[in-house]
Every structure is written in C-alpha cells, then in structure tokens.
Amino acid sequence: MKLAIIGAGMIVKDYLTMVSDIPEIKLNAIVGVEQDVPTMQELSEKYGIKKVFTNYEECLKQADIDTVYVALPNFLHYAYAKKALESGKNVICEKPFTLKLSEMRELKKLALDKNLILVEAITNQYLTNYKELKESLKKIGDIKLIECNYSQYSHRYDAFKEGKILPVFDPKKGGGALMDINIYNIHFIVGILGKPKSVKYMANIERGIDTSGMLILDYGNTKVVCIGSKDTSAKIQTTIQGNAGSVIVNGPTNVLSDFDINLNNGFSKHVDDKINDHRMYEEFKKFNELVADHDMDFVKKELDHSESVMEIVDMALRDADIQLG
Template identity: 50%
Template sequence: MKLALLGTGMIVKEVLPVLQKIDGIEATAILSTPRSIETARELAATYGLGLATSDYEEILASNQVDTVYVGLPNHLHYDYAKRALEAGKHVICEKPFTLRAAELENLVAIAEQRQLFLLEAITNQHLPNFHYIKEHLDQLGDIKIVECNYSQYSSRYDNFKQGIIAPAFNPEMGGGALRDLNIYNIHLVVGLFGKPETATYLPNMERGVDTSGVLVMDYGNFKCVCIGAKDCSAEIKSTIQGNKGSIAVNGAPNGLPSVSLMLNGKDKETHDFNGGKHRMQDEFQAFQDIMAKQDLARAKELLEHSQAVMQVLDMDVSSV
C-alpha cells in the first residue's frame, strides 16, 4: 500500500508512527492547507514521505500513491473520498464516513464500479478486546440493557462558549458530540448487534450544535442508550447486561482498554487482549491484509457495517 495522508491534524500525527510498524504500508505523501504546509513538510521530513503539498490534484496524479487516507474535518470526507475514487485510488476514510447515508451509498457505487477498496477507519471493530466481547455475548443469556457513555469535557468547549468555534463544534463542518464521540458508541453497538429497529437522538443544543446528547436505540427485545458529551464529563464505560451476566468495557469505546465479564454467581474476570498496541495499529494492519490478499469478502463485511451505522445516523438525527 502506497498511502497518502490528507490532513495535518491530531489524527494524522497519531497514525504516522503507527504506520511505520506495519509491513507493507508505505506512507508516501501528505496533503495540507496552504496555511499548514510547513507542518506537512516537517511531518514528511520526520517520517520519510516523498511529497508534501497543498495541491490535491498532485497527489491524485502521483504514481507513488495507490491509497488515500482521509483524515480531514467531517464535512470534507465525502468530497475528498469521491475525488480519490474517481482518480482510481483506494480510500480509507476516518469516522464518520460521511455526514449522510446517501453520500456513503454514492461512494460505494463508485468504488464498486471502479473495483476499488473503500474502508472506514473505525478502531474498535478491529481490536482483540472487541472480538472477545463478541465471542462471549452468548454467555450473557438474553440481552436486556446496553449502555455506553463516552463523555469528556472538551478543551475547546470554553472557547466555544465565548464564540470561538473550532471544527469539532462547528455544525457546518459536521461537528458535535454525536459524530465525534458518540459515533464510537454507535459503531461498538452496531458491530455487536447490527442495526436497531429505531433510533432517536435527544441532543443538548448550543449555538446550533449538539454539545452532548443521548441516542436511544430500540432492538425490540432490548434497549440501548448511547451517551456522548463534550460539555461535561463522567466515567467512560460501556455495559452489556443480560439475564445471565454482564460485560463491561472499562474505558473509551475507541480503544476498549479492558473488558470485564461477570456471570451470575461467578467472580468477575477482567482481560486485556489488545497487547498494549496503539489503538490504530490493528485497523491499519487489517486494511493492509485486506488489500494485499484482495479479501473482497472482508472488505464488503466492513463496508456493510459502516453503511448500517450511517443508516442509524439518518434514522432520527438528520437535523443534527
């Protein structure tokens, strides 16, 4: 994989050292705005990227790029992914894939037509601790209640209250708690249980953006509550409760740092199978394996999961 990274923000800075640990991935280019070109050049020099530019067409025309990683603000995901696919490049896109399900469906159609891989960079689906949860769900009996809470007071919230709006709080840029923090909760739940029958979002709105909110998902035989907040904090934890026991995720749903299994009448077991790796390493290893092996079935499975998540966002949250 010859990978171009779009953006110079925190997520790109995080993933660059991770990519160096994965055989088969070569980071070759980075895109920035003209204002951030010096940052791009510094990152290119540090990590051995041959091209740092603010001209996207230069990246799309390069024969040193076969895959594009979209690490840009949410509202840019669709346009930049679409242009990459139309240029014949595979696409790995940060969460949320797009702002609307219809946009993702359009990307899927282009990727299928051009026989290109289209993948969402969502960490929790690839972590060993996630697979442990999935493999032990049947021990819980009938699922009754699922609760996920990813609430952390944003360092940008104080500025936001003063009218200084960062992209993460800008509704025109796809900001807000639902698509920033709560999206990890949604991916976790949909990855385990599939798409719910209904979903209703109850947001706390300030300056036209959801600074926190509660998503209620109804699975018929059990109910799920996903809480995401950038304006307040609480213990970050997820629990899955059944009539024979429960599983808890101890920490953020994007990293699943450890999981606890507590069956009725037995002692709690706490495990961490992630092995201390950075949370992004397993997902990019999976992407490299998929592309190297041309594993179309696995790519389709992951894409169907992403489509289900986008459909949840469209159920009753289209105004957010």
C-alpha cells in the same frame, strides 16, 4: 500499501507514531494546505514520507500511491474520498464516513463499480479485544440492557461558549457530539446487534449543534442508550447486562483497552488481549492486507456495516432536527 495521507492534524500525528510497526505500509505522500507546509515537512523528515503536496490533484496524478487515507475534518470526507475513487485509488476514510447517508451510499456504489477498496477507519471493529468481547457475550445470557457512556469535556467548548465556533462545534462542518464522539458507541453497538428497530436522539442543542445527547436504540428485547458528551465529563465505560451476568468495558469504545466479565454464578474474569498498545494498529494492519489481497468480500461486509451506522446517524439527526453541512 503505497499510501498518501490527506491532512496534517492531530489524528495524522497520532497515526504516524504507530505506522512504523507495519513496515509494509509505504508513506509515499502527504497532502495539506499552504499553512500546513512546515508541519508536513517536519512530519516528512521525522517519519520518512517521500513527498509533500499542497495540491490534491497533483498528488493523485504524480505520487506513487495506490491508497489514500482521508484524515480531514468531517465535512471534507465525501469530496476527497470521491475524488480519490474517481482517480482509481483505494480509500481509507476517517469516521464519520460522510455527513449524509446519501453521500456514503454514493461513495459505496462508486467504489464497488470501480472494484476499489473503500473502508471507514473505525478502530473498535478491528480490535482483538472487541472480537473477544463479542465471544464473551455468549456467557451472559440474553442481553437486556446496554449503556455506552463516552463523556469527555472539550476544551473547545469553553471557546464555543464565548462565541468562537471551531469545527467540532460547527454544524456546517459536521461537528457535534453525535458525529465526533458518540459515533464510536454506534459502531460498537451495530457490530454486536446490527440495525435497531427504532432510533431516538435526545440532544442538548446550542446554536444548532448537539453539545451532548442520549441516543436510544430499541432492538426489541434489548434496549440500548449511547451517551456522548462534549459539555460534561463522567466515567467513560460501557455496561452490557444479560440475564446471566454482565460485561463492563473500561474506557472509551474506540480504544477498548480491557473489559470485565461478571456472571451471576460468581465467576469473574478480567480480559485484555490487545496485541498493540496503539488503537489504530490492528485496523491499519488489516487495511494493508486488504490492499495486498484485494479482498472485496470483506470490503462489502464493512461497507454494509458503515451504511447501517450512517442510517442510524441520519435518523438521529432528523429526530433532533439537526442540520449538518
């Protein structure tokens, strides 16, 4: 994979600490705005990124790249992903894919029409522990209840209360607890159960944005609540309850560092089969393989998954009367 990284924020800095573990990924460009230049130059020197750009179009034309990693604020995902696809580049797009279901569907059609790889960078779908967890669910019988709680008080919330609107709490920029933090829980659930029968989002809304909320998904015989909060803190864990036992995920659903199986017959087991300490390793290892093999069947499957997630997001936002973008 000959990669161009779009962005120079926290997620990019985190990603770069891991990427040397996948030597097949060639860091051929990084793109940012003028004020990012000192940071990009520092990252370029530290991690061996070949070229620094402040003009996206020039990067798409001049850089020796076949894939773009869109690691920008939520509201920019659609435009930057679209431009890359139109330029014939594969795209890895950070979560959430887009702010609107219609935008995601447009990108999906464009990518498939042009036979290009388009995937959402959503860590849990690629983690070995997640795959092991899904196999383990067979042991706990019929799944009755699931509670995902990802509540993490944001230091930006203090600024928000004082009137300073940063992107994570800005409805115009696709902020809010659902899009920033609860989106991981949604991906986690859809990867297990698929699309629900109904969606309800009960949100705490301040200045037009959800600072926390409970997303209720009804699967008929299985009821799910996904809690995402940036204005409170609590123990971050997920509990899956079946009629033969339970599974408890310790920590957030985007990391899935380990989990415990507890059966009614007294059997218990702690599981931690991760193959790398960095949560992004396994997804980018797979993305590199996708580009090398041009595995469009896998791409279509993952796009269908992401579309199901965006359908839930779209219904939740409408239910809570939240207008993004």
